[in-house]
Amino acid sequence: MNQVSLSDTQAIAIGAGILGTGGGGSTYLNRLRLNNELRLQGRPVTVIRADDAPDDALVCAVGGMGAPTVSNEKLQEGQEIKRAVRALEDHLSQQIYAIVIGEIGGGNALGPMITALQCGLPVVDGDGMGRAFPELDMDTFMIGGLAPAPFALADAHGNVVIFERIGSAKQAEEFARSLTIEMGGSAGLVMPVMSGAELKATIIRDTLSLAKRIGETVLDCRARSIEPAESVAELCNGKVLFTGKIVDVERRTVQGFARGRLVISGFEKFEHQLEIEFQNENLIARSNGNALCAVPDLITLVTLEDCEPIGAESLRYGLRVAVLAMPAPKELKTPEALAVVGPRAFGYDLDFRPLPGDLL
């Protein structure tokens, strides 16, 4: 995969939505924005492999921060992340070599390509999560021990803040979350800034290509009038965990997150239910009190017929859905990673158990 052009964005948006497990923000708006930028620039996004970045080059991951329930309603100004990238370049007196996708899940897969086009830089095929996660410290860059600072946050009003020295990734998350709320609930983030060598040591590779392949599978099934969920599950070594109708949704936007739970009832037997809890992202799926799939493995709701991914902001009563369960990338299942993104890190009294058939 060497570039992303207009004809690729639909597939990538679908795939990123499926990898987003409910979070990462809407792909709808960012796809429109990316298409617009591609037309405006009249050239595709250049994609490089992580291993193409020189060890001493400077790269930075970018993304949107905030609750997906907010990002659909409070529109971006459009240049905030570019401004934050430029501010960090000025601050460090060094130019950025490439843009890295912070999280491949949801709209955050597409936003970095807009920034890359605006800055005239390539984007790296890969990301720091292999999915979406709610917090800044939950990526392989932070889990791998890279320094969180300096990083930058920018809002739609032109405000740019550089976090110059920050003690820990958790501290970065707390500070940035607090400021994101003050900025209106969504903000543009540039974090971390890292060397090419650090990038290669920590990135989850080729997830942009994966998102595109997932989306192409969906589009191919749709063209052949097949429900795509099984094919997507197969491609991702996962399975269709459940099909049914959403019969209950509780959702609040608190402390900058969309938190809540939902219940899906089977089509055949109403009592046959799956319950999912989420914090932006779907975290755990239970049936009769038994955890069937838990973070960091991926739990994604898609519309039954079209396999259109459903973000936390779009959940509603009556949707007919399939629930995909897919194993997380191996980088998220090391002991170090599970300490940050495993079930216990989210407050569940549960050890992580891989999905049946997952070889880790």
Added chain:
Amino acid sequence: MNQVSLSDTQAIAIGAGILGTGGGGSTYLNRLRLNNELRLQGRPVTVIRADDAPDDALVCAVGGMGAPTVSNEKLQEGQEIKRAVRALEDHLSQQIYAIVIGEIGGGNALGPMITALQCGLPVVDGDGMGRAFPELDMDTFMIGGLAPAPFALADAHGNVVIFERIGSAKQAEEFARSLTIEMGGSAGLVMPVMSGAELKATIIRDTLSLAKRIGETVLDCRARSIEPAESVAELCNGKVLFTGKIVDVERRTVQGFARGRLVISGFEKFEHQLEIEFQNENLIARSNGNALCAVPDLITLVTLEDCEPIGAESLRYGLRVAVLAMPAPKELKTPEALAVVGPRAFGYDLDFRPLPGDLL
């Protein structure tokens, strides 16, 4: 006034406490810290006049941000403001020429001299408030239209944040307040960075000297066993508004502020009462519903016998107090200033009326 040495700090602390109108943080801790730094460095603080700063020099105001109820309990690490100054110097690739006192009220009068000693820089005689105020946008630098950014916030854990582009002083206040709360309720602030020319156009001059003179008056009265309140009021063109005993205090630390009200009863007639509302600083003094003195004029509680200023964090039932009412510096009583620091800016349905005898 060319320097501040160990023999000056007691007087300055008392004077700054009186100018602090309840806020600006405790002078007690910062005086101990300043004395310590003076001993450590073995040299006095060099004091310059604002007009001594070259027009093209870079200076910065510094101070502590947060609720005074917090700053007495959550101790500073000691180097945070110096770190923030250095971070801004690096960010701007320009050296700071002198340290400016952000607010002369309370401990915030003394802290900047510690920073000046640590940085090997002089401190300017003057400040941006002529007293203390609860919010960042309430100084003559911001009222005078200087840019709020770049500014920096630093905490006791070594975290430093640079606010690189910020749309307004009010926005700066909101962002910094939010982050200060996240930092534990108190933080070190460097704001604004300005040129010598900007300093000269906006600073309230010679308030460090004034604080020292007020303190010397108090100490002189104490030495002669005279209650000092009347002498202080005379020096400041103000008056003793009330004497009595605190009979009620309501105080909460909310949203990073110490907010509340207190009631003082006269010694002769209990029904003769004065009510004061405060938000870190004392804002309005009322008797029988009539406002006797209102912000920006200064309302300060001092102990009756010693004229020791009483901060919002030290208010308690039973204290025998005198209440000083003193006219604010003329820079705070322009229409532009009153829009930011007048009674209406604090939510009171009241036009500012100067104290009787104040010539503005």
